[in-house]
Amino acid sequence: MSVLRELRSLPNMLSVLRLLLVPVFLYLLLSGDHYIWALIVLTFAGATDWLDGQIARKFNQMTKLGQVLDPAADRLYILATIVGLTINGTIPLWLAVVIVSRDVMLLIVYPILATHGYGPLPVHFLGKAGTFALLYALPLLLMADIWPGADFIILPLAWGFTYWGIGLYWWAGFVYVKQVYELIFARARKSL
Known part of the structure; x- marks a missing residue:
């Protein structure tokens, strides 16, 4: 299966969306006035993380690309949250x-x-x-x-x-x- 074909699966599109939202989340977290929006983006990312896994397993859409994208998005959200919360003095x-x-x-x-x-x-x-x-x-x-x-x-x-x-x-x-x-x-x- 080609990378472009794998990219068109719904679970992988959700993972790409999560990856694209990482800088948006970090901006909202660091801007100081948008904590609630940052929390909404983070919650959405968590929900799509769960959803892409469910869809991939239920509809047999597990791909090699998804095995890289999904954990990469998780790591980036963890890193972005840690950086933001450390800079803000929360942690x-x-x-x-x-x-x-x-x-x-x-x-x-x-x-x-x-x-x-x-x-x-x-x-x-x-x-x-x-x-x-x-x-x-x-x-x-x-x-x-x-x-x-x-x-x-x-x-x-x-x-x-x-x-x-x-x-x-x-x-x-x-x-x-x-x-x-x-x-x-x-x-x-x-x-x-």
Whole structure:
């Protein structure tokens, strides 16, 4: 299936739309006066993330392009939200560093896979669960800025999802590194 043909599937079009909305979301978040609109865009992105996966599975529209676009959109929303919330002072810098460091670790690992002839690894359940938790935590942290009177309800939920997300996110990262090591090590043993 060609890339253009894959791009025309509804799940991939939704992923592209999410990618195009990342700068819009970041602008709204950083402009200071548009937090509610930023939250609406982020919520829409989360809903389309869920929807594209449902459509892809139900109508057998899973594609290689979708396997790249969907996680890329997730990563970019997480990164954009972290950058925006850190600049706005909503979250501490250490939280941004901890989350982004995991993705930096994987950015180092993926070229190693490519140099040994492997494509991206399939998404692991732990990675999905960690991303899911962070995609709940970050909007909740934004909501706490929008409605400070509800902090006593929102913040415990937000930080609960944050800590679970960080733990699962890093656990999945170590699983991916282990898989890469085993693939390359197994291939090296076979060549001996």
